[in-house]
Amino acid sequence: MAARAFTKGLLGFRHVGAAKVKFSINGQHFATASSIKSPEIQIQSFTEKVPNPPLEKHDHFRLSELFTLKDLFDARVHLGHKKGCRHRLMEPYLYNSSLDYDILDLDKTEEHLRLALNVTAQTAYRGGIILFVSRRRQFCHLVETTAKECGEYAHTRYWQGGLLTNAHIQYGQGVRLPDLIIFLSTLNNVFQQHVAIRDAAKMNIPTIGVVDSNCNPSSITYPVPGNDDTPVAMELYCRLFKMSINRAKDKRRQMELLQGLSEPSSSSS
Amino acid sequence: WCSLIQSLSKPSCNSVMMLFSHFQLLIFPELEMNKIFESVCFFFFLVSINFFNHPLSFWSLYTIIHDRFRSIAYLFPSGLFEKKARPFMKHPDEVFPKQRAVQWGPDGRPFHFLFYTGKQSYYSLMHELYAKVLNIEKHQDRLRAKGLFSAEPKQISLGTSRWLTKEELEATLVETISSHDYDRFIQLMERMLSMPYSSLEEEFILRYRQQLEAQSMHQIVPPLQKDEKGVDFSTAEGKRKTSRSSVVVRDCGSGRITINGEDYLHYFPVLQDREQLMFPLQFAGVLGRFDLEATVSGGGRSSQAGALRLAISKALLSFLSETEGEAMRQAGLLTPDPRVRERKKPGQEGARRKFTWKKR
Numbered sequence A: 001m002a003a004r005a006f007t008k009g010l011l012g013f014r015h016v017g018a019a020k021v022k023f024s025i026n027g028q029h030f031a032t033a034s035s036i037k038s039p040e041i042q043i044q045s046f047t048e049k050v051p052n053p054p055l056e057k058h059d060h061f062r063l064s065e066l067f068t069l070k071d072l073f074d075a076r077v078h079l080g081h082k083k084g085c086r087h088r089l090m091e092p093y094l095y096n097s098s099l100d101y102d103i104l105d106l107d108k109t110e111e112h113l114r115l116a117l118n119v120t121a122q123t124a125y126r127g128g129i130i131l132f133v134s135r136r137r138q139f140c141h142l143v144e145t146t147a148k149e150c151g152e153y154a155h156t157r158y159w160q161g162g163l164l165t166n167a168h169i170q171y172g173q174g175v176r177l178p179d180l181i182i183f184l185s186t187l188n189n190v191f192q193q194h195v196a197i198r199d200a201a202k203m204n205i206p207t208i209g210v211v212d213s214n215c216n217p218s219s220i221t222y223p224v225p226g227n228d229d230t231p232v233a234m235e236l237y238c239r240l241f242k243m244s245i246n247r248a249k250d251k252r253r254q255m256e257l258l259q260g261l262s263e264p265s266s267s268s269s
Numbered sequence B: 001w002c003s004l005i006q007s008l009s010k011p012s013c014n015s016v017m018m019l020f021s022h023f024q025l026l027i028f029p030e031l032e033m034n035k036i037f038e039s040v041c042f043f044f045f046l047v048s049i050n051f052f053n054h055p056l057s058f059w060s061l062y063t064i065i066h067d068r069f070r071s072i073a074y075l076f077p078s079g080l081f082e083k084k085a086r087p088f089m090k091h092p093d094e095v096f097p098k099q100r101a102v103q104w105g106p107d108g109r110p111f112h113f114l115f116y117t118g119k120q121s122y123y124s125l126m127h128e129l130y131a132k133v134l135n136i137e138k139h140q141d142r143l144r145a146k147g148l149f150s151a152e153p154k155q156i157s158l159g160t161s162r163w164l165t166k167e168e169l170e171a172t173l174v175e176t177i178s179s180h181d182y183d184r185f186i187q188l189m190e191r192m193l194s195m196p197y198s199s200l201e202e203e204f205i206l207r208y209r210q211q212l213e214a215q216s217m218h219q220i221v222p223p224l225q226k227d228e229k230g231v232d233f234s235t236a237e238g239k240r241k242t243s244r245s246s247v248v249v250r251d252c253g254s255g256r257i258t259i260n261g262e263d264y265l266h267y268f269p270v271l272q273d274r275e276q277l278m279f280p281l282q283f284a285g286v287l288g289r290f291d292l293e294a295t296v297s298g299g300g301r302s303s304q305a306g307a308l309r310l311a312i313s314k315a316l317l318s319f320l321s322e323t324e325g326e327a328m329r330q331a332g333l334l335t336p337d338p339r340v341r342e343r344k345k346p347g348q349e350g351a352r353r354k355f356t357w358k359k360r
Helices: A002-011 A042-049 A069-074 A088-093 A106-125 A137-150 A195-202 A231-262 B002-008 B013-021 B023-027 B035-052 B062-066 B068-075 B120-146 B166-173 B179-194 B198-207 B271-284 B301-316 B322-331
Strands: A021-025 A028-032 A079-082 A094-098 A101-104 A130-133 A153-155 A180-183 A207-211 A222-225 B161-163 B209-211 B232-240 B243-250 B257-259 B291-297
Touching: A069 A106, A069 A231, A088 A094, A088 A106, A101 A106, A106 A130, A106 A180, A106 A207, A106 A222, A106 A231, A130 A137, A137 A153, A137 A231, A137 B120, A180 A195, A195 A207, B120 B166, B120 B179, B120 B198, B166 B179, B179 B198, B198 B209, B232 B301, B243 B301, B271 B301, B271 B322, B291 B301
Parallel strands: A130 A153, A130 A180, A180 A207, A207 A222, B257 B291
Antiparallel strands: A021 A028, A079 A101, A094 A101, B161 B209, B232 B243, B243 B291
């Protein structure tokens, strides 16, 4: 029950629906798409062995060292689109606009980005599946390489209709859906909101999204207001996410090794 | 398999049905099988032996296991006596098509990083391809920076090759792709080929190219061989309908013809068949020069004669000049006759003959 309280803040949106198999291991909820089989019991042992880092302790992985405000400015993260493209819901995140070009507030960006990186790291620590999504052809290769290097997953191609909502037909029975989706660009090639944002919300999957001044930040769990058009900015984001995931995984491996060393002495559950 | 073994311990209808379903594996051990099938077959055989040594067993497949043809006749009784209507077994690979194994590990995490796209092999191929394009561009930029960029670098020798077709690509990737995807793939490949330093990734490009078979319109002339006595001879094969023949033409000078060990006069009493045999020799004007030794099987007398004629004409090519060979081809001696017996259709008396039409 204590474990349940831990995960409430992180994955509190996971109300498992009636149609899905309610599969909860040690407080960590999984919403699998299959109604017959569920993932093997080895996930149980994954969380049993190593205690999860406390979520109350802000920035357990010291991810604030990864970037500074100056880095964001140098990567031109604050540059937005023109006033005509501005989305109404992005107005709170704008600092100013000069010559009709919107400028995003980097203080807010920094705060949101820290939160997003923390969420990523905590998910990666618990062995969650992270999916990188971006429909920008310019950065498709970059995003896929980033995902490959972290050991996570990417989808920068045409999004077929039922990939999340119709998963047991698309992929087969017993597939495990992503536990976190990171949008490095929330718009698709026709400047409409990416279908995956709506689908992830339907499937109770938390999302992180880099929202530019022409994007809608409402359905995204952890929006990060920032520029998604410049290559420098995209490289910065990819680097930051990759580093946070790698840090979390390394920490996990360290803790498992420590647990493994101390196991003969302590009594196992 | 544990459940199968358990069920076998109690003779019942269910176990008999399971025996039937694995009958194929048991009765045809000479089929080249998967390791799984083999081990299963052997295991099942062992267990069945134990089972059927039981004195009260009413189903003694023990004798039937060893006599597979009698067992087929027993287990598949059929009112059809046509040889071609006999049941035949397909290889397990044809029955169970190649499927992809489960794509994720025991913790549920998929193995491939592009799993969630749906078409992981195709997209990973595109990713790899684009990476190679970028690599070539980087190499070219480096050379340009150093000033070593040559205008005429080594080109890939494509020769007579074509890109893999969509079906062939699907077969390599083991997943279906749309025609749009295929076009994109070819576009990117062409773009890579158009770059001057594409020879860096030659091996990768050639993997997706298919050599065109040199379809020569020229007749393949059988080689002229020499036997121990120094006599030239050549061998050729011919077919017509269901007859298959093989002929050895020797440059003896006797004009003797032996078919299946018999003299041709005895084998073909009818003049028409003997004329068919002689026609190629008469056409080439070498009637008495060669000695023929033939074997023929299948079909009737006329088709056997036709098969032999084709074989003789082919064998003669190695003794004749190009123009004479061309003349033979023009005469139609070298073309195998494509006509075969047309099947009988239901609702008709024969292949073409309909039933008698009655007005009322």
